[in-house]
């Protein structure tokens with residue numbers, strides 16, 4: 178890792194200038210609500226001292242963060258660029274147009290929509306845009322005057338039938354799909370007749386023939402590809418082939434791996450954008466931007482996506498769209514490609530660190546930014562492993578593994594991701610050390626009796642691991658040179 182692939186230093190006095198900005202901002206906040214200023218300081222201190230391995234988190238640059246704290250937050254701008262339901266939106270137009278332009282250029286997409294407030298919002302916009310493009314929808318009046326929250330299962334059935342019995346085929350939650358890909362309790366599982374595809378029971382990999390067979394039988398309107406916890410690349414060209422064979426729209430949710438697409442680690446068949454009709458993403462995960470979402474679309478779907486407001490969204494978060502523009506400008510720099518490659522290389526190192534120490538990984542390894550460790554071989558549930566690691570200052574999240582024997586709450590897996598610590602400058606050696614520390618904690622932790630939650634770690638282990646990780650963190654500081662006092 179070279180210094181310029183981190184968020185550290187676009188200019189020599191960058192850290193000093195950012196420090197000044199944050200000190201001033203905290204002083205202003207302090208004058209109104211000192212406890213918020215204090216919590217803000219504490220959050221930085223805590224983030225600086227934690228080994229953040231949560232695969233969906235990252236650290237945005239001070240430029241991105243500072244962009245969010247402006248008066249753009251005060252502006253209403255419902256509508257689209259140049260066509261707003263509110264007056265005096267000329268500067269929001271500039272911001273949204275730039276965010277969309279950077280997104281189109283970065284991802285090579287014909288159209289980009291920068292308004293979604295989050296990944297879930299981006300998916301809702303995409304779902305409704307696909308329905309609006311492909312299905313003759315009835316007016317709401319036809320459905321009666323009920324509030325959607327009051328709809329019974331039978332009402333939903335009627336609603337779906339009226340909308341053309343739309344079907345959605347997505348990756349199952351336990352093999353790495355997201356809850357917006359048709360999970361029953363989520364709106365996506367209610368709007369659509371839903372079915373899931375999983376992974377091969379032996380290899381843990383997506384079996385494209387099985388996806389094709391499911392698609393042929395189920396005939397989905399939408400085929401969703403993308404994941405939150407699948408440690409492998411996906412062949413989106415094949416997914417598109419399958420979608421075309423059954424007349425489905427291919428929607429790819431690249432929320433997790435957008436940074437690897439932006440950084441050209443995923444190209445050709447692994448780049449979803451040229452293959453999908455509609456691509457959605459978050460901007461705050463591997464893409465390292467502000468908390469938000471984006472929708473990319475082909476010309477065919479663009480007009481419907483552009484109606485995200487008022488279809489799904491209200492007023493856009495103009496301050497966040499501005500920060501998206503800044504983050505996307507950063508991602509178009511050559512340094513971001515180095516970063517993205519380092520994220521993938523570091524995941525390899527982490528995975529090898531685990532397997533060389535005898536730990537079992539779902540699919541046996543990784544070729545993206547995340548690693549899914551099966552903790553059953555340590556005699557633990559995901560919940561116990563997550564807690565024991567947290568005691569040692571290692572922040573991860575428990576995650577179901579395919580056909581999880583402990584269910585979605587306790588789980589049997591721990592998901593690790595490299596985007597955040599790579600931003601801090603961790604390289605292959607540090608990630609091998611991370612694997613060593615994790616294995617040290619887990620192999621010294623035991624379940625208490627038959628409990629799926631209680632555990633005990635051998636004396637001294639958590640403290641020793643915490644000290645070793647603090648040393649690595651100190652050598653790779655978060656926001657180097659940024660001081661609040």
Ligand SMILES: *Cc1c(COP(=O)(O)O)cnc(C)c1O
Nearest residue numbers: 295296297355404405430432433
């Ligand atoms: C994180 C994630 C989302 C949701 O993003 P939010 O910003 O939390 O709403 C959607 N899809 C996938 C695949 C994700 O990983």
